[in-house]
Amino acid sequence: MTDQPTLAGLAADLDSGRTTSRQLVEACLAAIADPKGEGERVFIHVDKAAALAAADAMDALRKVRAAPSPFAGIPVSIKDLFDIRGQVTTAGSRVLEDSAPAEADAPAVARLRRAGFVVIGRTNMTEFAYSGIGINPHYGTPKGAWQRDVGHVPGGSSAGAAVSVLDGMAHGALGTDTGGSCRIPAAYNGIVGYKPTQRRVPLDGAVPLSSSLDSIGPLARTVACCAAMDAVLADESFTPLVPRPIRGMRLAVPTTIALDDLDEAVAKTFERALATLEQHGAIIERIAVPEFLDIGPISSKGGFAAAESYAWHRYLLTSRGSEYDPRVSVRIMRGESQSAADYIDLFAARRSMIERAEARIAPYDALVLPTTANTPPSIANMADDKAFAKANILSLRNCTLINMIDGCAISLPAHRQGEVPVGLMLAGAGGSDRRIFELAAGIEGVIRG
Template identity: 80%
Template sequence: MSDTPTLASLVADLDAGRTTARALVDACLAKIADPQGEGMRTFIHVDAEAAIEAAEAMDRLREVRAAPSPFAGIPISIKDLFDIEGQVTRAGSRALEDSAPAVADAPAVARLRRAGFVVIGRTNMTEFAYSGIGINPHYGTPKGAWQRGVGHVPGGSSSGAAVSVVDGMAHGGLGTDTGGSCRIPAAYNGIVGFKPTQRRVPLDGAVPLSSTLDSIGPLARTVNCCAVLDAVLANEPVTPLQPRPIRGMRLAVPNTVALDDLEDAVAKTFERALEKLARGGALIERIAVPEFLDVAPMSVKGGFAAAESYAWHRYLIAAKGDIYDPRVASRIMRGESQSAADYIDLVKARKSLVARATARLAPYDALALPTTANTPPRIADMNDDKTFTTANLLSLRNCTLINMIDGCGISLPVHREGEVPVGLMLAAAGGSDRRIFELAAAMEGFIRV
């Protein structure tokens, strides 16, 4: 077995009898329990007994050729935002610790289980999913993959999901993405993260941040791994992914907003990837996307996230606001000052934005832009509020552009071994998910050489 297995290699190993679901679960549990690793900060809850029982059940089913899918028995992590039957959903917060256990799995969790994936545990996250950095003062902050001895942020809000995958504590992670929460931690940790078209995966059973912008997606080691998990989450058939030829791809690089204030390492690595694609025959056009100029003004009063999170949190924060992360509470409370008229104007403005952006992007196969404007900042530097705010905005900015236009997007690692992690995002209008996967599959093994 490979040290960094893919879902495809695990399926082959399981089918050939080179491993078992129980062995996979045991290996993941050992990595979680390793006192020298990040398991204690990566997971908020691990139900080892249930995971072992599920793995053994999948092994028995495979022995009699009755496994529910080829992926049966593969361990996967679940962001603490999702309901799992019989468990408390804390959403990375202490404020929900005394909540009643969930009576049913969230549909996303249920679909993964129905395919035979084994839930290995609940992963840590930014409290209530409200940051792109991944700091959690309640349960600790797992160190990202880059220069672990120094300690860099893992990205958020699906911080634990990314670290669980990159450290081999799970072979895929279930995350959410409101303004980049799957793609940012993927970019910061050198893995793949996908934000689907929102309507494709039901949001039920997940603590909301913004019902307008929330989406549910996977983090994994390869494009194909994410495509498999995405199909399961969307209740679609898992079909072979056919990479599109790089020659002839039409890629638009937005000059508006997305390339502003890039760190040098991000700019250089991104441009190197574009040059490689151009040499391979991709048709790259740098274009203005004036619609992106509308996004920041729409968030002046906190935007959808503040308005919609305040509606959900207003009673809980009144009762337990003193135990919230102050940085999270302050962002939620921005929604208190938004009026109904403000919100209606916001809905109207976004509808126009989506229509105009969709029309502008129609001639191209995809947008190509840096996933984040920055590289993973040091955890120690995040103690300063001004430094944190600047880093958070730079992490979220480009991904938020895609959520606001109701698009789909994937983050691919484009740095070389030994370099600071940098992600390239391919994105397109809503409904283009399969095309994005096909483009990304072709680029994946090409742009890092």
């Protein structure tokens, strides 16, 4: 659990008059501006005037009992991948800086605004969302939660999104997740990150990485916070989340790939969490999921991400390729060698894998696995290309398993206070979002022992 304010707690404070939206926004702006903090690296753009004006508007509506939702007036951050009307969407890059301002909000942003959330600014990210580490050579790299005096990566690609919530610069964050970009930074920073079933939230108005795999999800402090934001993003009616009892939960630990090459701290924390769940009555079974073995061959030529990102970037790379982060452009360029037949084959292979994987996991309430195979590496160590490549693979690997089977998943903090951050992931087949939230709400208060 968290000792920082939750969305439900803030909503209650706003409703009772114990606080105002202006006070919340001013506190977030102060955290962003703190010269000793990470705000300069967390935000690419802070919309101070608009945020304060929106806060005043929400306070006025609340005075006449006309707030559009219980969460009206709560400040949130927006990943720099999304269109915000009147602003340039740079996607963590320099090559889009001279693009025309967006003519309309992305649907995800519009839905948050419609619920009364206050947009406080655009958060930094891995350039074009193409990494799980969170390094950005253009706008700087915000330090993650672990050992700030040393400086460890925040996780990516929703790097600034996670740190904005961690450091009280926002009370929720809008992110994207193609291979873990909501869950990895959540795991590295000890917060909660959610990847929904892809089809639930429209992708329009967001710079794509892979249209086949991209998902739009929230990062926040608790499961209930993520569930509330997810309902808004999916344009669903919000109903209070009822945690499922741990006793009788049927959880499957996939032994295929997901437990390979774990950092010692990840393995120790994960096994301790499993033991705690069993003590509370969960039924945990370790199972092989051979379908996961298909992902390597399917992606051997770069997979969906390379093919689809190359299609989007190919003209920009021709004209401004030297301005890209080389670690990003080299991955995009893998798509150049894929043929139309290769691309069509990807869909057939993935459809088969999804069908087989869904049948295999159907008897269980959820899969449970470490969110990442590694703990957050230091920023300094990521200057070495080989170290970066290894860390990037280990950060993305487990999350990618779920994107490839078109599932939904949540990352919960599993470490104890003072330990290196480690995330535990609950995942299910596409369409099981509500169940995953209920299961996660049931376990989040106990898995840290």
